[in-house]
Amino acid sequence: MIEIRGLTKYFGTKKAVDHVSFTVKKGEILGFLGPNGAGKSTTMRMITGFIPPSSGTAVIGGFDIGDDPISARKRIGYLPENAPVYPDMAVTAYLDFCAEIRGFTGASKKQKVAEIIDRCFLSDVRHQTIHTLSKGFKQRVCFAQSILHDPEYLILDEPTDGLDPNQKHEVRLMIRAMSADKVIVLSTHILDEVEAVCTRAIIIAGGSIVADDTPAGLKARSSLYGAVTVTLQNTEPAALLACLQPISGVKSAEIVDSTSPDITVRVFPENKDLPLADRVMSALSENNFKIKSIFVEPGRLDEVFRAITEN
Amino acid sequence: MRINEAAVNIKAIFKRELFGYFSSPVAYVFIVIFLLLLGFFTFYISNFFEMGQADLRSFFSWHPWVYMLMIPALAMRLWAEERRLGTIELVLTLPISITEAIIGKFLAAWVFIGVSLFFTFPMVLTVIYLGEPDIGAIVCAYVGSFLMAGAFLSVGVMTSSLTKSQVISFIVAVVICLFFVLAGFPPVTNAMADWAPLWLINLISKTSFLFHFISIERGVLDLRDVLYYFSVIFFMLFLNGLVIRNRSAA
Secondary structure: OEEEEEEEEEEOOEEEEEEEEEEEOOOOEEEEEOOOOOOHHHHHHHHOOOOOOOEEEEEEOOEEOOOOHHHHHHOEEEEOOOOOOOOOOEHHHHHHHHHHHOOOOHHHHHHHHHHHHHHOOOHHHOOOEHHHOOHHHHHHHHHHHHHOOOOOEEEEEOOOOOOOHHHHHHHHHHHHHHHHHOEEEEEOOOHHHHHHHOOEEEEEEOOEEEEEEOHHHHHOOOOOOOOEEEEEOOOOHHHHHHHHOOOOOEEEEEEEEOOOOOEEEEEEEOOOOOOOHHHHHHHHHHOOOOEEEEEEOOOOHHHHHHHHHHO | OHHHHHHHHHHHHHHHHHHHHHOOOHHHHHHHHHHHHHHHHHHHHOOHHHHOOOOOHHHHOOHHHHHHHHHHHHHOHHHHHHHHHOOHHHHOOOOOOHHHHHHHHHHHHHHHHHHHHHOOHHHHHHHHHHOOOOHHHHHHHHHHHHHHHHHHHHHHHHHHHOOOOHHHHHHHHHHHHHHHHHOOOHHHHHHHHOOOOHHHHHHHHHOOHHHHHHHHHOOOOOHHHHHHHHHHHHHHHHHHHHHHHHOOOO
């Protein structure tokens, strides 16, 4: 378990992180979201003990990062932002170095490094010097370093930054596959990633937590959530609205797009948790409207993100 | 248990740093220039052959000056480069203490200087060939020179932790080393003799690397001189630790 207790950081007089507290349990993948400069990286650097907090602390698996940093760090795997790695070392030499520091020697070291090279798809570049690698490979070398010792706690600062879509997919699969017996905290500004990977999301803005929910819960905050969007062929807008508005449970209906021959209309429910689509559908077919498509809005994270972080 | 772990960590850092020197041109450039400079000073400025003496005094007396220029260049990358590349974030979040990281880095550079110093052995062969030198005095001078190199190095490691810029680290280190050398340089102490009280001159000249090198150079390995160099190294590395611990950000 990771317990963050009132982490606060001042840079000079500027408050970068303001009393951030949360707890992450085993099996959770926590997505750390926020606009640039919101304090995501600073918070992660305090959790891993790279920069000391102005006040508050982080307790990793029972070890306080301030009082017993070595014991805490032994349990952490950390991928810093921009994945810094020594440019003048070969991939294998670098991972050997990390394995030594993580307490592996002799045959177990060899095996660990070989295994991680395999898992992170680094076999083709294992003897290459790191500065000759592309951004994506560097990112993977640094990621390999963070999971080499199979840590209980994984702190990943923008783990898929600079990767192509296929590599992003691979890394997300790996993170998900590892999550059962780990606590994973990852920061990102890609909202799709939160939906694809995380079991929980914290949004941070201006140094404080502004939302802490599941990705589904966050999406439910969207104003579109639960609305029914219907596209119809050759229809009169006025007649359509007249048909939709009297349906019980409908709060309002609005034409979204009427420029093409087809008309798209969005129907908002009074209660977002009650099903509305079936009633809309039967009302429309009773009145002989031709439905081309119909779907229920799942809510949109980007809209929620903007609404939460911009005020 | 903890001591064992510390040794493993220091060894890992040490290996990585030493490897770092040899996997870049730094090591080879350093060794070649180091040997060229020492050779040039010894043979052309001090006129080694014309002196007609089978000892290495004229060789060792140049060591402080060559170290003053070369060692800051060797030390400047130790922390400054980690800060510039951001790799310091990885090093300081590994399960190692700052002390272990500092010791590992320092020892790697010191051993590297030792290797460079070893390659001056043709000088020793030369004097053995030419006459009958006091081997004891030569060994003693080598030990002293190596200790003094450690003191120069500790200054360079410390200044390297102050900045992201290797150039700034180099310049600051050279200035501090220059002070440590000049404080005991006879022309400087003589100039001060006109106006400064004797106790002050003594105090200042005793902080000098030169003051503690002179007797070693002559073949007298005094425990006080050895202690002096180790205390300079300890103090500088301690400062290094404070700087790293209290840095505000990356």
